[in-house]
Every structure is written in C-alpha cells, then in structure tokens.
Amino acid sequence: MPAGTSIVDISHLRLLVHQRPVASASEEIVRSHGDDLDDLREALREHFAPLGGYCEVGNDLHSVTIGSAETRLRPRLDGHSWHVDLFHAGWLNSPYSGVPAEYRQQVADYVDRAHELDEGCLQESDLREAAGQGGAPAVERLVRDHRDVLDQHYAALDDLIDELADPENQRLFPWARELVYSEVQTHHMRREWLGSAALGYLCGGSAGHRPDTVFGGVRYDFRRGSVDLARPVPDEPEEEVVKV
Numbered sequence: 395m396p397a398g399t400s401i402v403d404i405s406h407l408r409l410l411v412h413q414r415p416v417a418s419a420s421e422e423i424v425r426s427h428g429d430d431l432d433d434l435r436e437a438l439r440e441h442f443a444p445l446g447g448y449c450e451v452g453n454d455l456h457s458v459t460i461g462s463a464e465t466r467l468r469p470r471l472d473g474h475s476w477h478v479d480l481f482h483a484g485w486l487n488s489p490y491s492g493v494p495a496e497y498r499q500q501v502a503d504y505v506d507r508a509h510e511l512d513e514g515c516l517q518e519s520d521l522r523e524a525a526g527q528g529g530a531p532a533v534e535r536l537v538r539d540h541r542d543v544l545d546q547h548y549a550a551l552d553d554l555i556d557e558l559a560d561p562e563n564q565r566l567f568p569w570a571r572e573l574v575y576s577e578v579q580t581h582h583m584r585r586e587w588l589g590s591a592a593l594g595y596l597c598g599g600s601a602g603h604r605p606d607t608v609f610g611g612v613r614y615d616f617r618r619g620s621v622d623l624a625r626p627v628p629d630e631p632e633e634e635v636v637k638v
Contacts, residue, residue: 401477407435411442411455411467411476418470420479426463438478441465449485452499458485482509489576492569500557501573507550508577515587516540518594525595533595540588547581552616559618566618578614578621 400421409416416438427434441457442448448457455476457465466481483490483505485498493501516536524532554577558570566574614621 404431404434404478405475407431409435409438411438414469415475416467416478417475418477420477423465423478423480426480434478437465438467442467449495449498451502454502456481456485456498456502460484460486462487481505489573493573494569497558497567497570500554504550504554504557504577508547511543511547511550513540513543515584516591517587518591521591521595537588537592540584544581544585544588547584548614551577551581551614555616555618555621564618574621575623579623582614582623 402419402421402424403417404419405415405417407416419434424431424434427437440446441459442455446457447459448455450456451466453469455467459465461484462482464481464484465478467476467478469475470477481502483501485491485493490501521533521536524536528535551574555566555574558566558574560567613623
C-alpha cells in the first residue's frame with residue numbers, strides 16, 4: 395500500500411473470503427461506496443462469492459466487472475487476513491481485456507505504479523497560482539515536480555515494455571501493443587501539457603492551439619525499441635504501430 399494511505403478497520407463486518415477475514419479497507423474504496431460499510435460488505439460478498447466473477451493476480455484477488463476500476467483483496471502482513479482497496483483498471487476494458495492471466499501481475503504492478511504518479515496535466519493557470527503564492531521559486535518547484543513525475547512514469551513504461559516483450563524475438567506480444575500504445579499516449583499528453591503550460595507562463599503565449607492528441611512525428615525510445623505514436627494507415631500491418 396502506498397505510504398500515507400488511510401486504513402479503515404472493517405473487521406467487525408465479519409466477512410470471510412477463502413476462509414480469511416476481510417479486516418481492513420482503504421479510505422478510497424469506503425468513499426466509493428458512499429461511506430456505507432453495509433454496501434461495501436454486500437459488494438464484497440457479490441464479487442468474491444465462490445462462483446463469483448473474480449480472478450487471481452499473484453497473491454491478490456480482483457473483481458472482474460465492467461467498470462474503470464476493480465475491487466481488490468490483498469493479503470495483510472499477518473498473512474491471515476485481507477485488505478480491500480481499488481485497483482485502477484478494469485480487466486474487461488480495453489486496453490487491459492487482452493492481458494493473459496500469466497501477465498496480469500506485471501500489468502497490475504505497472505498500473506499501481508502509474509496511478510501513484512498521476513498528478514494530472516499541468517496548466518498555465520496552475521503556474522500563475524503558484525507564482526501568486528510563492529513567487530518564482532514556487533513556480534520552479536511545481537515545474538520540477540511534474541518533470542520528475544514524468545521521468546518516473548517513463549521509467550515505469552520502460553519496465554513495463556521490458557516485461558511484455560517476447561524473449562524469443564524481443565518484440566512486444568501482439569496483445570500488449572494496444573496497451574503500451576495507450577500508456578505512452580498518456581505520458582506524451584502530460585508531457586505536452588507541461589511544456590505548453592511553461593511556454594504560456596514564461597512567454598505569454600500558447601504557441602498556437604494545443605492539440606487534443608498529438609500523432610505524427612512523435613516517437614519514444616525505450617530499452618526494447620521504439621513506440622511510434624503515429625497510427626498506421628489502414629493497409630499497414632498492426633505490428634508497425636509499436637515498433638518494439
């Protein structure tokens with residue numbers, strides 16, 4: 395669990411999954427149920443019933459539902475009880491729906507890592523607000539913080555691509571191409587917003603309209619190869635989207 399995550403004791407709900415009590419929950423998942431612990435208990439009973447729709451991801455159990463996040467049970471340090479939190483991806487949703495069971499752990503590790511690094515897109519107004527509160531040093535700190543987060547996200551992407559490359563040919567597995575493409579697009583979007591915000595703040599202009607999505611001429615290089623953010627024309631093979 396990330397440092398600083400608030401924990402709610404739910405042992406009094408007396409809920410068992412695989413003969414282990416569900417002893418604690420993240421504050422986030424409790425809030426997602428409107429702070430209604432009875433509602434959370436019923437959801438856990440439904441998700442993790444003996445014939446329920448859940449899957450194993452390493453030592454964890456994940457619900458499998460149509461939604462943007464899954465309910466996750468993780469073993470507590472005592473090894474005899476569960477902690478419940480949110481996993482910020484949906485195994486039935488693109489681009490995660492094609493992940494084979496044996497690679498869910500690697501993808502889940504990346505999703506957790508990327509979620510902790512998600513600080514949104516920096517805007518010029520954020521820099522002006524920082525300047526109003528702490529002057530130029532505050533602006534510099536904010537820009538550096540977002541830059542450092544982008545560097546860490548790039549490193550997480552590099553590790554993900556390394557994990558999802560076929561050891562026989564050093565290229566991404568076909569099922570991983572859409573997933574990697576989507577994650578690199580997200581990284582590129584946040585990087586572009588950072589640059590645009592800094593340019594707008596320092597120079598008083600936007601350098602034209604910021605595109606919603608940047609396509610042509612953008613390539614990111616990783617240890618295993620390159621990810622080209624230019625979509626192929628229809629008659630090109632899909633494997634050329636991600637040249638890894």
